[in-house]
Each structure stands twice: as structure tokens, then as C-alpha cells.
Amino acid sequence: MTQMRTMQPSDDLYPTRNGGEVRMLPRREPVLHGRDAEGPLDAETLARLERDGFWIAENLLSLAEVEALTDALEAWREEPLGDVSDGVIRERGSREQRSLFALHQRDDALGAVMRHPRLVGAARQILGGDVYVHQSRLNLKPAFGGAGFSWHSDFETWHAEDGMPRMRALSASVLLTENHAWNGPLMLIPGSHHHFVTSPAVTPPDHYQASLVEQSIGTPSNDALRALFADAGRIELALGGPGTVIFFECNTMHASTANLSPLPRKNLFVCYNAVDNALVGPFGASRPRPGFLASRDFTPIR
Amino acid sequence: MTQMRTMQPSDDLYPTRNGGEVRMLPRREPVLHGRDAEGPLDAETLARLERDGFWIAENLLSLAEVEALTDALEAWREEPLGDVSDGVIRERGSREQRSLFALHQRDDALGAVMRHPRLVGAARQILGGDVYVHQSRLNLKPAFGGAGFSWHSDFETWHAEDGMPRMRALSASVLLTENHAWNGPLMLIPGSHHHFVTSPAVTPPDHYQASLVEQSIGTPSNDALRALFADAGRIELALGGPGTVIFFECNTMHASTANLSPLPRKNLFVCYNAVDNALVGPFGASRPRPGFLASRDFTPIR
Numbered sequence: 254m255t256q257m258r259t260m261q262p263s264d265d266l267y268p269t270r271n272g273g274e275v276r277m278l279p280r281r282e283p284v285l286h287g288r289d290a291e292g293p294l295d296a297e298t299l300a301r302l303e304r305d306g307f308w309i310a311e312n313l314l315s316l317a318e319v320e321a322l323t324d325a326l327e328a329w330r331e332e333p334l335g336d337v338s339d340g341v342i343r344e345r346g347s348r349e350q351r352s353l354f355a356l357h358q359r360d361d362a363l364g365a366v367m368r369h370p371r372l373v374g375a376a377r378q379i380l381g382g383d384v385y386v387h388q389s390r391l392n393l394k395p396a397f398g399g400a401g402f403s404w405h406s407d408f409e410t411w412h413a414e415d416g417m418p419r420m421r422a423l424s425a426s427v428l429l430t431e432n433h434a435w436n437g438p439l440m441l442i443p444g445s446h447h448h449f450v451t452s453p454a455v456t457p458p459d460h461y462q463a464s465l466v467e468q469s470i471g472t473p474s475n476d477a478l479r480a481l482f483a484d485a486g487r488i489e490l491a492l493g494g495p496g497t498v499i500f501f502e503c504n505t506m507h508a509s510t511a512n513l514s515p516l517p518r519k520n521l522f523v524c525y526n527a528v529d530n531a532l533v534g535p536f537g538a539s540r541p542r543p544g545f546l547a548s549r550d551f552t553p554i555r
Numbered sequence: 556m557t558q559m560r561t562m563q564p565s566d567d568l569y570p571t572r573n574g575g576e577v578r579m580l581p582r583r584e585p586v587l588h589g590r591d592a593e594g595p596l597d598a599e600t601l602a603r604l605e606r607d608g609f610w611i612a613e614n615l616l617s618l619a620e621v622e623a624l625t626d627a628l629e630a631w632r633e634e635p636l637g638d639v640s641d642g643v644i645r646e647r648g649s650r651e652q653r654s655l656f657a658l659h660q661r662d663d664a665l666g667a668v669m670r671h672p673r674l675v676g677a678a679r680q681i682l683g684g685d686v687y688v689h690q691s692r693l694n695l696k697p698a699f700g701g702a703g704f705s706w707h708s709d710f711e712t713w714h715a716e717d718g719m720p721r722m723r724a725l726s727a728s729v730l731l732t733e734n735h736a737w738n739g740p741l742m743l744i745p746g747s748h749h750h751f752v753t754s755p756a757v758t759p760p761d762h763y764q765a766s767l768v769e770q771s772i773g774t775p776s777n778d779a780l781r782a783l784f785a786d787a788g789r790i791e792l793a794l795g796g797p798g799t800v801i802f803f804e805c806n807t808m809h810a811s812t813a814n815l816s817p818l819p820r821k822n823l824f825v826c827y828n829a830v831d832n833a834l835v836g837p838f839g840a841s842r843p844r845p846g847f848l849a850s851r852d853f854t855p856i857r
Binding site for chain 2: 404437510
């Protein structure tokens, strides 16, 4: 895919998946790309995002909006969907749906949430200009054993496997069910987005087919996690009710445990990237991932 | 082991592991066996235990007491200990120590905590008379992936595999490290101890060798968990610092998730049984488990 790459290897600020040693590299760009940009976020919220790498906006969407999303998702889930080529990832044991990708390309109601003024407005304000949706997904984390997610930075994968050049992307996780401390909520290490942890393992072909069930390549070493945790002094759980939105920076280290409870944990994710940070060829994989994981339609959304 | 059984099969109030259907049977005995017994617990604490099946006593042990325990455990852990026949259970993947059993038989400092007046006093008060230690263990839940524990009632196993006739036992879990919401704390379903959930699967020989790594037989059905949860309306996390003690009734349904964090979660468990409730032959297994899991020394402790 070299024809896609417009950058030289020397432009790679975050070399990873190259068989080298684990390293912690400093972040090379700001967290707030549009500090003076207009938008819905106040100075305190922006400062918190810059410091911690995330913030939680309680009840950002109304219950009516959440209900419309849930209805759309239920209708969509009832379609006879197949396998990973359709953007459907299943749990290893139970074969229950674990993640559904590229929702915004399939459904008007789901597409509409990506254009929700409070979501896209926040993304534009933080990323400093026009944005597009790099990825959207629903993580279902079923009751009674929906598996967790290993520690990872989204950016490490998006850089290595998708060709995202810089840290200029933001995820918004819309909670569709209550996220309790006991049904596998998102856990984040505050401040971890200031460091890039390299992952030495070379990316195998079609790695996403395994990594979306359980990721092991592109995850940080235990030593790196210890260092990030020592800086932070804590891990934070992102809890909240339906309609709450967790915004987190593309390089914030996060994970979650399995859901042992009787209540599923359904979160919708919209991952915004700056149009000026559009994908090139992958920096640490032989070919890019499919479009349902990494869109190459860079049309700005408003 | 019929020579051990002094009860008739018709005396089995809690039939389980018998190939039948999943049933929820009512609890047949009180939670507080010594309501008028003297002891360290006040009326409010007793009422809470009766209602919820557990309570959390913050900082019951001093930090000096915790330190003495930790030192004794570290010394003990450095011994070249082997396998399950030594009471050492290892994690499936990493082979790290997961649980160490029968600590009170091996070490004076660990034996002393079992006789701590605030622990044994609470057990005597609740269980209504003389008690002995049915089982003691350390659950280590190592950092970076120490596995969780499936939902279970201790009593279901103690009845089926050890021959404990009635629900007249109490566990005290002494926290040796901080139990955060993010390092795999104990989760409990309040009020679940009022019901006995039968487990139809027949107990295989030497079941404990598998169940102590990951339990699948003797665990409740999803429908039963849903019913217990619907009654409770919530799951509670038992959190606290070193020296905090979680007391929970032998039939309270509990579980915990894996520990993904860099901080191990080390909890010491002392399981008291009433001397008047001493073991007979197992009610749902072909032979009883070894003594390090189920002591048959019923000498009262004071």
C-alpha cells in the first residue's frame, strides 16, 4: 500500500510493531489542537481533558435520544448478520455479539448521533477544525461473561494498522445502559495519553480478526503499565447512566474487565479524527484494515 | 465415606449435584443463630448481616497487625511449595500462585489471626456458640491478569463436597492490600443468602483440582442469578484498605472479576463453622475433599 503513503518513514513519530524494544516515547503534539476554537466545552473541561485524557459528560444525551438509538440498534441487530467481514465480532465462547462496527454507514438514526452537535462540536473544538468519523462501533459486553478488553491505546493500533499519522483523534462513548462498577465499565489511566508506549511485536496479517476478540499484540508491557500507573496513582472507572458520554483522547490507556453480571453493558463509540490527520498507509502493518474499522472517507461532518 | 455420615439422606435439606433441575429452595435456618448471644457486634450490624448476608468492618485490624500477617505470608510463600496437594493453587496461564490453603495450620502468626477476638467473637455471636476453622486461605489475585472467581455460594460446595449439614458458617475476609473497584474486588448479591440455588451437575472425582482454578460445577444458573439480582436490585462491591474485614454469610452469592491492574489484591479468608454444625459425609460427592480444604478437626477456638 505504499501508494497511499505520502509520508516518509522518517516522518513516523511513533515507531511501533517493529521488533524493537518496548519504549515510552513522549507525545509530540498537543492534546488540545484548538485551544482558542469555539465550541460547547468550557475552560475547566478542556483543562481536565488535557490533564487526564478523558472526561465524563453526565446525561449529555436525553433518554429519548438514547431510546431512539437503542431501537435502531435492536432493529439492526435482528438482521441475519454474519461474521467479521460484516463488521460483526462475536465472543469467543458463547458466540454472542461482542462488537458491531460501522454503524453510521448503515443506519440513519445511528448516523445522526455522529452529527449530534454536542458530540461533533466537542470533537471540532478539541481537534481544532474539521473532523470525520474514523470508526464507529457498538460494544455489547453481554451479561454473564461478556469478555473484557486488554489495556491498550487506540492510537497505537490506528497508527500501526490504519496509518493515522498523529495524535489528533477523540472517541465519544455514548452509554446506552447503566455502566456500573460491576458490569465491566471502562477503566482509564489518567495522564497516560502524554506517553506513547511502543509495542515490539510485528503485526501478523489480518491481525484484526483476532485482536477484536482478544488483543495481545499492540498492548503495553507490564513495566510500561506500572510506570503509567505510578505517575497517575490511580485508575478511574467511567460510570454513568444511559445518555452519559465518556470522551477520551485517542492515546489514553484503557481497558475493561469481563461482565459477570446479569446486566449487559452497551456502549456506542464514535471515533472522530481531524480531517488534517487523515490516514496514510499503515506505519506498522503490511496492509491497512478494512473500511469498516478505519474509514477512508474523510468528508468533514458538521 | 458412609461411615462418616450420621444423617439420613432424608435429612438433606439442600439436595444438589444430583442430576435434577435447577431449583431455588428457601433457606431452612436463621442467619443469626445467636441473636441474644454476647459479642462485639451491635444490633444494627446484626440486622444488616441478616438482611444483606454480609457487612464490611473498616479498619478492624490495625496496620501493624496487617504488616505482621503480610510478613508471615511472604516468608511462607518463599518456601519451595509445589502443587495442589500442598494447598497451593496456581493461575492457569501464568502459573502464579492464585490461592494458598490451610494457612492456620502452618504458621503461628496466621493461626493467631483466626483467634483474633474481633473475628472469632463475631463468629461466635452470629453462629450462636463454639466455632472452629473450616477452611483458611489466601487469595492472591496477582497483578496483570489474576483470574476472577465465578458466582457461587460457598455453602453449596461445603454442603455437597465437604458434608456441612446446615447454613451455620461465616467467612471473614481480611484485606491485606487495598481492594479497589479496579483490581478485582469481591462482588456480592445482597439478600441472596436467603435462597439455596441447587446445581444439577454431578460432582466429578477430585473436582476441587479444577474448581479452585475455575469453577463451573456448583455455580448457579443464569436464571437463578437473574432472580437473585432482581430481588436485590444491585450488586455490591466490597472495597476497603488493609485491615478492613468483609464478613459474609456462608450462603451469600459472590464472585469477582480478573485483576487487570498493576496492584495485586491479597485477601486472607477465615471460614468459621459452628461446632454443632460439624461435617458429616459429603451430600453431593463420592468422597470428601482433603483436610486442607475442609478441616475435620472440630476443636473449638476461642
